[in-house]
Each structure stands twice: as C-alpha cells, then as structure tokens.
Amino acid sequence: MATVADLTQGQKGIIKDFAEHVLPIKLLELGCLPGNSIELIQVAPLNDPIYINLSGSHIAIRRSLAELIELDIIEETQAL
Amino acid sequence: MSKNINVALIGNPNTGKTSVFNQLTGLKQKVGNYPGITVEKKEGICKLPRGVKAHILDLPGTYSLNTTSLDESLVVELLLNKNDKDYPDVAVVISDVENLKRNLFLFTQIKDLKIPTILVINMADRMSRKGISMDIEAMEKKLDTKIALVSTRKGQGIERIKELIADYKNLSSAPNVDAKRISPEYFERLQKTFPNEDLYKLWLVITQDVNFMPIEKKHIEDATSFTTKSKEELKKLQHKETVLRYQFINNTLKETYKVDFLAAKGFRASLDKILTHKIFGYLIFFVILLTIFQAIFDWSSYPMDFIDEQFALASEWIKNTLPPGVFTDLLAEGIIAGIGGIVIFIPQIAFLFLFISLLEESGYMSRVVFLMDRLMRPFGLSGKSIVPLISGTACAIPAVMATRTIENWKERLITILVTPFTTCSARLPVYLILIALVIPKGTILGLSYQALTLMLLYLIGFGMAIFSAMILNKILKIKSRSLFMVEMPTYRLPLLKNVAYTVLEKTKSFVFGAGKIILAISIVLWFLGSNGYSEDFKNAEQIVNDRIEQEGLSTYSKNYIQNNIDAYRENALAEGIAPEVIQDSIQSMTHDLRERAEAQEIASYKLEHSYIGQAGKAFEPLVKPLGYDWKIGIAVLTSFAAREVFVGTLATIYSVGSDEEETIKTRMAAELDSSGRPLFNLASGISLMLFYAFAMQCMSTLAIVKRETNSWKWPLFQLGFMSVFAYLVALIAYQILI
Amino acid sequence: METVQHILVYLILALAVAYLVYKFLLPKSLIHGGKKNSKDCSQDNCGCS
Numbered sequence: 001m002a003t004v005a006d007l008t009q010g011q012k013g014i015i016k017d018f019a020e021h022v023l024p025i026k027l028l029e030l031g032c033l034p035g036n037s038i039e040l041i042q043v044a045p046l047n048d049p050i051y052i053n054l055s056g057s058h059i060a061i062r063r064s065l066a067e068l069i070e071l072d073i074i075e076e077t078q079a080l
Numbered sequence: 081m082s083k084n085i086n087v088a089l090i091g092n093p094n095t096g097k098t099s100v101f102n103q104l105t106g107l108k109q110k111v112g113n114y115p116g117i118t119v120e121k122k123e124g125i126c127k128l129p130r131g132v133k134a135h136i137l138d139l140p141g142t143y144s145l146n147t148t149s150l151d152e153s154l155v156v157e158l159l160l161n162k163n164d165k166d167y168p169d170v171a172v173v174i175s176d177v178e179n180l181k182r183n184l185f186l187f188t189q190i191k192d193l194k195i196p197t198i199l200v201i202n203m204a205d206r207m208s209r210k211g212i213s214m215d216i217e218a219m220e221k222k223l224d225t226k227i228a229l230v231s232t233r234k235g236q237g238i239e240r241i242k243e244l245i246a247d248y249k250n251l252s253s254a255p256n257v258d259a260k261r262i263s264p265e266y267f268e269r270l271q272k273t274f275p276n277e278d279l280y281k282l283w284l285v286i287t288q289d290v291n292f293m294p295i296e297k298k299h300i301e302d303a304t305s306f307t308t309k310s311k312e313e314l315k316k317l318q319h320k321e322t323v324l325r326y327q328f329i330n331n332t333l334k335e336t337y338k339v340d341f342l343a344a345k346g347f348r349a350s351l352d353k354i355l356t357h358k359i360f361g362y363l364i365f366f367v368i369l370l371t372i373f374q375a376i377f378d379w380s381s382y383p384m385d386f387i388d389e390q391f392a393l394a395s396e397w398i399k400n401t402l403p404p405g406v407f408t409d410l411l412a413e414g415i416i417a418g419i420g421g422i423v424i425f426i427p428q429i430a431f432l433f434l435f436i437s438l439l440e441e442s443g444y445m446s447r448v449v450f451l452m453d454r455l456m457r458p459f460g461l462s463g464k465s466i467v468p469l470i471s472g473t474a475c476a477i478p479a480v481m482a483t484r485t486i487e488n489w490k491e492r493l494i495t496i497l498v499t500p501f502t503t504c505s506a507r508l509p510v511y512l513i514l515i516a517l518v519i520p521k522g523t524i525l526g527l528s529y530q531a532l533t534l535m536l537l538y539l540i541g542f543g544m545a546i547f548s549a550m551i552l553n554k555i556l557k558i559k560s561r562s563l564f565m566v567e568m569p570t571y572r573l574p575l576l577k578n579v580a581y582t583v584l585e586k587t588k589s590f591v592f593g594a595g596k597i598i599l600a601i602s603i604v605l606w607f608l609g610s611n612g613y614s615e616d617f618k619n620a621e622q623i624v625n626d627r628i629e630q631e632g633l634s635t636y637s638k639n640y641i642q643n644n645i646d647a648y649r650e651n652a653l654a655e656g657i658a659p660e661v662i663q664d665s666i667q668s669m670t671h672d673l674r675e676r677a678e679a680q681e682i683a684s685y686k687l688e689h690s691y692i693g694q695a696g697k698a699f700e701p702l703v704k705p706l707g708y709d710w711k712i713g714i715a716v717l718t719s720f721a722a723r724e725v726f727v728g729t730l731a732t733i734y735s736v737g738s739d740e741e742e743t744i745k746t747r748m749a750a751e752l753d754s755s756g757r758p759l760f761n762l763a764s765g766i767s768l769m770l771f772y773a774f775a776m777q778c779m780s781t782l783a784i785v786k787r788e789t790n791s792w793k794w795p796l797f798q799l800g801f802m803s804v805f806a807y808l809v810a811l812i813a814y815q816i817l818i
Numbered sequence: 819m820e821t822v823q824h825i826l827v828y829l830i831l832a833l834a835v836a837y838l839v840y841k842f843l844l845p846k847s848l849i850h851g852g853k854k855n856s857k858d859c860s861q862d863n864c865g866c867s
Binding site: 405406407408410415596597599600601603604607721 | 820822823824826827830831833834835837838841
C-alpha cells in the first residue's frame, strides 16, 4: 500500500481511508481527510521531514507520520 | 452614551490578524497579561460610524477550538463564558484567501456557539495572482453570515469591517453544523440531562480541558443519569465532527470559490528551492545569523555611547543643582545610575527584536524549522526547538512558552531544559560591557574582534544547549511518539507597521518590566552601600585621613593623579603652551587632584565597610578563585534575581564609591585589583562572561519552567546543574588564562 | 531640609523593597486568586491530540 512517504517530489496522491485514531486531530483539521489531495513539494536535506501541500495547506511532517497516511498516487501525466 | 460593542478577533495563525487589529485600533491599543498567566492580552478601541465605539480584543491565534495550549484554552474559555466582561457581542473571524477552506473550519465552530460572527477574508490583493475567484454573495448565504473582503497590505476593506461590526444586531446567530449529527444518540442523552444548556457548548466542555464557569466540567462527569464516554470514544467523535465540518465547508466552497491553477503565479516554490536547499539553505541561515550579531554589536554602539554620556551628565547636573543631602545623593547615584543601566540597552534589544520579528513575519522561521528538524533529532530535540532556541536570544520566558508547539513531550522537556543556555538579551549588557573592556579593538576580514567574541559567546551558549540536550536525551527515559507538524506559510514582505509595533512593544516591556526590577535593586543597593553599622564606617574620614598622613596615598590614587597630569601635559605641549605656564598649572592641578583623590579614598573606604561591603567581603572567598573582587561578587549575587541587574549593580556600587561622575565603562576600566593590575583583565573578563553564559540567573525563567513542566523538579535541577557548571567553567578559564 | 531628604530616601527605599518582595517572594497565586492552569501539558501529544 502506498503512503505519503512514498511520493516523489512533485507527485500527487489522493488520501484513502486510514486508521483515523493514529493521526493527531490537528492534521485532520488541516484537511487530512479521505478524498483530499496531497502533493509532495520538497524533501528536507537529510531526506526527512517532508514538505507537502495538503489540499491547499502547506505543511511539513516527519516521515514516520507520513507513513501512516495511505493514498492512491496520481500519475505524473495528470499533474500540471 | 451607549455601551461599547465587545468585539473578539479570532483566526488561524498567519492570517494577518494582527494587521487587522492594528488597522482597526491604530495606536489606541494596550497590551497586558491575562490575570495570573503570561499570555499577552491585546485590546484596543475602534471608532465606528455614527459615534459608536467598539472594544476590540485580539485573541491568540488558533486553528480550531480543540485546545492544545494555554493560548487556545483562553479563546475557548472566553467564548464559553457569557459572564466574562470581554464576552464578545460579535466575533470577527479573520481568514486568509489562500487557505480559506482550513480557516472556515474555525469559523463554523465559532458560528455553532451561536455568537454573531463576521467573516473577514484577508489578503484579497493576492487573489488575482493566485487565480482565485469568489462569489461573495453566494458564500454569505451558504455560511449565513456577512463577509468583508480585506487587504491589510493595501488598507482596503477596513471600513467594511467597521460597518459590519456597527450593524452586528442584524447578523444571524444560527449554527452552521448541527452538533447532534456528530452522534445523535449521545447528544440526545446529553440534552436530556442538561435541558437548558446549548449542546455544542456542552460538547466543548466535555472534550476540552478548560475552566468553564456556568457548568463545571466536574458536574457533567458526576451526573449520575449520564455517563461520559472513554477518551478513545470521544476522540472518535471528534474525528467525526471534523469530517462533518469539512463536508459542510466543501459543499459551501464548491460553487463559490474557484482556483484557476494556470493563472496562479507564486514565488513560494522557487524561493523554497533556494532557502531549503541542501547547501544554500544552511549557508543563508548562517549568513543571516552573522548579520544579526554584527548589527547588534556595531550599529548599536553609537546610540549606546551617547546614552552613557548623557546619564553621566544628568547625574552631575543633579548634584550641582539640587540642595546637597542624602536624597540628592540617592537621585544622582542610585536612581540615575539605575535608570542609565536600563536605558543604555534599548538600542540592542530593539535591534534583536527587529530581526526576530522580521524572520517570523516573513515566514522564513518555518523554513528553518524544516531544515533543522532532522539535524536536531539526534540530540533529542525537534526542528521546532529552533524557534525557542532563537527567540531565547531575546528572552527565555517567551521561548519556554513557545515550546508548547512541540508535540512530543520528551523533545519538549529537553527543549525547555536547555533553552536557558541560549544567550538572552539580559546577558547582552554583561557581555557588551565586558567585551568592550577586555577584548582589543581591531578587525579581521572586516569583522571586529569584539563582534566575533560576541558571536562566539552566542555559539557557546547554543553549543552548550545542544550538548546538554544530547546528554539529557541519553538519561531521560520517557517514551513518546515521534510527532511533528509545522505550517509553511507563504512568504510575505513583513509589514513595516507590524514589525515596528512588535519592536516597540518588546522594548517597552523590557524597560518597564525588567527596568523596574533593576531600578528597585539599584535603590536598595545604593542604600546598603551608603550606610553601615560598624565603627569603621562611622569613623571613615578619621581613619582614612590618619592612614594617608602615615602611609601617603594609595597606588590607585597616585596613578590617578599621574595619569591626569600626563594627559594634561601632553595636550598642553601639543598646543604649544610655554613650559613654565604648564608647570604652574600642574602645580595647582596636583593640589586639586590630591583633594579629589582623598575624598575618593574616603568614599571607597566607606563603601568597603558599608552593609554591602561587609556582605561582599564575606562572599569574596567564593568568587576570588574566579578572579572577581567583592564588588563583582555582589553583582553576580544580585544577578541571580535577573542577569541584567549586573551592570546596574556595578554602576551603583561604583558611583557610591566614587566622588565623580564618570561613565560606567571608564569607572570599570579604572578599577584595579590588589596587585595593581586592572580588575577587568582578559582572564577575569572571560571568566565572568563564561559564568554568565552558563549560570541559571533568572527567577522568572525558573517560574515559567515550573509552570510549563508542572513540577519544581525541573527548575531546581536547572538551577543547580547550570550554576555549578558555570562556576566550574569560570574557575577553569580563569586559572588557565591568568 | 535634611530631615525631608531623609524621609524621602526611606520612602523610596520602602517602595523599592516592597516592589521586589511583591515581584519575587510572594507566590503569584496569592495575588491573582489562585487560578489554576487548566492545561499543564506535561504529557505527550501536547499540541496535537
């Protein structure tokens, strides 16, 4: 199963259902809900944390947290 | 006259809430603290059309009403308590046009509290650049509110906010999302138990950890007819609430808010590429830090010298103008010297806060957090620790509070414990005056030695923070989840006005907060320094005069006379005055100088046998190995209340012991130790700086650490560990350098 | 004149001492009615749950 941590720079994905209780509510409030899109913008110098665009909110999270968010990766062709 | 309209400004962080507040209130604002806690309370008055006035309260920024920090609890507490005198007649939710969806989350929550709510969509000037188009009228209908489209940067839309506030009685206070939908069965029972209460409010009281006046949380928990759910179950329901709210918001925005990504132009992406680059990112960060230190040291030295001189002049003027007596002495020596010790540091503190607020306002600080997270983790810190560590260079108190954003308790605790090592602005005065005294002038690669020393001291403080974090990370056995989340706001050019307000506010709070303490301590010290109980003190004049008759003047006095004469001769010769004339004037000068030196010796003798002198002498053996005399010892001791007292203390002690008005610096430079060398030499100066770098000398920080960690264990640990460490390092440094 | 000066000095001294006592020795809770912090936050997940 692909997770946010598997995205490469510039790649997008749509959030699938996930075990909600493991994620902090703050993340949900920022829009981390099934159906919303996530785009990987930047990876920090030592490969962690990662900088994502979570349906309009620009935030950075650690890989360990990113691994908990499952998603369907959209192929590059669909991106702009 | 009708009652003022109570208005609460609420909004996510980074939405320009402060700008809206500044523009609504202008200069008619005041900053205080909420009673009993250190969260800043900003309020102001705004004149509305038709002669009505609004009392505006700027609440701390929050993402939602799910509180996770003291600041946020405050927002919820106010909004739940109808009896609070600040309870809003109308809430103004500030949102940012780019993040409208997320901002609306908070909006719907506030709307559901049945408070009349206005939505302000800020940063409208970015709409066309971001390809955003909105149907405001349709949106107003969907959200059942009134909307003001505002650009604080261009000053547009503020009038519209004022009109809407004045017209608040026509606002709807119907909720957006029906709380019952979260869990019909659960809310049904809740309603039955508390038929008179509002459901959504009850829900917040149950899920949030806040003080709620009308119905205490405990009452709900105790109600026999009603059992609350377990934490896990409640959390699940909170998730459900989040989903419901987003459904409502998505529905609203689907037809009213459109983004044309093709039209969107942003320099965020390209700027991010550089500023978070593997190499350039760190390089830029380092250059920024270097610039800050050079500025603090170099640019501010001019106003500081000027202030120093002015206070010496003021002191002299008072002595010459007012009738002689003890009160005049207190004014000239205690109070003026004390105030001088505060005012002199205004330029530096202003510079420091200027830079920090520029970094935060521009959005750069978040990038630093992003860059540093992975690097900080091996030390048990989070990338977010960088914010406390940097703002700790201003003051450890807000820095310790800023650790609240760190999600992981172990990382947070370590950050709290090591933050006081960073060089706060209170250490700056001590460093600056010592550097000016013991570090030679001169430059290397365009940077002065003095600036480099200062930079080094900052690095030592920072290094020590990191090092002790590493140790703490090893010894503290706390299990916690590795959570981390930081918002990366869009870059913006800092608004000059906001920066200016911050600098003004912080400087003011230094002057009136720390300043009052410094002044009070100066007064007490002056009193202790100019009074004594021993026979030696009372008969000082007799004793000193006898000694001078038998042994002649002290080495210090002889040097003092000789130096003055030499300086005069050199000057006179350079000006081409005849040698005989010079000889004559030297004769009369010597007489004057001798008299002054005698008075000086009496004054010093008195000081040595005053209350403070006796206390200092008793304390001296402890600081002697570090290269300090009893006067510095006193200054170090009083610094345990607050470091910035150091310079003020020395200024007071020296001016009590001196018959002349000189600047603090020259007085310190002239001080000799028992073997006739300058008291402030390289060895003792560096030993002192290192002591101040490591010692935990700040009562307020200890108090705040106690509050944040909820136990005395940690602040006492800090006090003990840091102070013993500081003593040892200072001891070693002095013994090596001497 | 001398007495006035003495009185003034003791007055100011008393003010200064009172201020320091108020600031450092009295526990804050006595002054502000002992409002307890509702969010002590000495636990994990502070800031995210």
